[in-house]
Amino acid sequence: MHNINSSFINYLPVSPLIGILLDVVAHIILSRINKKGAHVGTQFISIAIGLIGTISFLIFLLWDIELSLLNKISYGILYCIIYLEFAFILFNIINANVSSLRVRMLKEYAIVGEKGLPDEVLLRKYSASEILAVRIERLTAGNQIYLNDNRYFARKGGVALIAVFFNGLRFILLRNKR
Amino acid sequence: MNALLLSIGLFIFAWITHVLLWQIYTPKNQSLALIKIFIFVAVCFILLFPSWLVNTFSVPLLIGISMFYLGTLGCYLIVYTAVEETSPSLAIFWALQKNIQKGCTSKELAQVITDDTFIKPRINALRRDGILVQIAESSGHRLTSKGQKAAVIANLISKIFNIKRNA
Numbered sequence: 001m002h003n004i005n006s007s008f009i010n011y012l013p014v015s016p017l018i019g020i021l022l023d024v025v026a027h028i029i030l031s032r033i034n035k036k037g038a039h040v041g042t043q044f045i046s047i048a049i050g051l052i053g054t055i056s057f058l059i060f061l062l063w064d065i066e067l068s069l070l071n072k073i074s075y076g077i078l079y080c081i082i083y084l085e086f087a088f089i090l091f092n093i094i095n096a097n098v099s100s101l102r103v104r105m106l107k108e109y110a111i112v113g114e115k116g117l118p119d120e121v122l123l124r125k126y127s128a129s130e131i132l133a134v135r136i137e138r139l140t141a142g143n144q145i146y147l148n149d150n151r152y153f154a155r156k157g158g159v160a161l162i163a164v165f166f167n168g169l170r171f172i173l174l175r176n177k178r
Numbered sequence: 179m180n181a182l183l184l185s186i187g188l189f190i191f192a193w194i195t196h197v198l199l200w201q202i203y204t205p206k207n208q209s210l211a212l213i214k215i216f217i218f219v220a221v222c223f224i225l226l227f228p229s230w231l232v233n234t235f236s237v238p239l240l241i242g243i244s245m246f247y248l249g250t251l252g253c254y255l256i257v258y259t260a261v262e263e264t265s266p267s268l269a270i271f272w273a274l275q276k277n278i279q280k281g282c283t284s285k286e287l288a289q290v291i292t293d294d295t296f297i298k299p300r301i302n303a304l305r306r307d308g309i310l311v312q313i314a315e316s317s318g319h320r321l322t323s324k325g326q327k328a329a330v331i332a333n334l335i336s337k338i339f340n341i342k343r344n345a
Contacts, residue, residue: 097336122297162268166268
């Protein structure tokens with residue numbers, strides 16, 4: 001019995017893979033049930049389903065293995081983090097298809113094919129003023145910024161913290177270059 | 179516990195190496211350079227401590243450590259794209275944070291997000307990455323074969339995950 005239980009440890013790397021598979025399947029199904037298609041909400045639900053799958057499989061594998069509780073917890077944390085990393089990558093791949101300017105441009109060029117696209121046409125389609133208007137609308141709707149007396153102000157919260165984080169990272173990495 | 183600590187420690191070491199190198203020289207294709215640095219650090223570690231790794235960790239744990247390391251690298255590459263190229267939302271936020279007391283009008287924000295700062299650099303980046311090529315004697319571009327493959331993958335992802343529109 002001990003050998004069988006010990007051999008369960010060999011399957012630990014499979015747990016995040018099961019989780020990400022569940023995440024993908026859940027996303028495919030949910031995005032078809034949801035009339036809006038792919039949506040941040042469906043993505044979070046899919047990630048949660050995958051995480052539950054990963055944790056369940058880890059508990060099944062680690063339950064009877066003769067290891068200290070600390071080791072079991074650290075194994076659990078390691079493989080849960082691996083799942084969350086994979087889920088984060090998938091989340092961003094999907095979101096890049098939804099909103100990344102580069103991916104949108106890529107699709108525009110694919111539509112016109114070999115004849116290509118003049119820069120003026122692309123600049124007209126993706127004008128900076130339109131991008132600004134859409135982003136302001138999105139940030140206002142998301143309660144990240146607000147309008148007061150025809151002037152926009154930043155709120156403290158999610159995007160503000162992300163902006164501070166990236167500002168810090170850019171300072172560390174590129175302070176001599178920009 | 180050791181596996182978790184080693185995974186995190188190795189990533190931190192690779193990240194510090196990357197920060198130090200960036201102070202001396204910032205490569206043109208930063209993402210590719212990052213992949214090379216992180217793989218180089220991992221390979222060096224394996225070559226320096228092969229017997230310690232084999233004696234300390236079982237094969238499944240070594241696979242786990244590798245998965246963690248590669249997963250962290252993947253996440254960092256995604257995060258790094260926002261360092262390399264600012265998103266319009268972050269640019270708006272930085273402008274507003276600079277003027278935290280008096281805020282910004284739409285006109286002032288329009289000076290932050292222009293074709294020159296957002297659209298053209300992306301066209302240049304696609305060209306630099308070998309995705310686009312300039313059409314001879316024209317100001318236009320078309321996809322290279324690499325770009326066509328990338329577009330096929332992007333469209334496939336859209337179909338699989340039912341992405342209907344670009345918001």
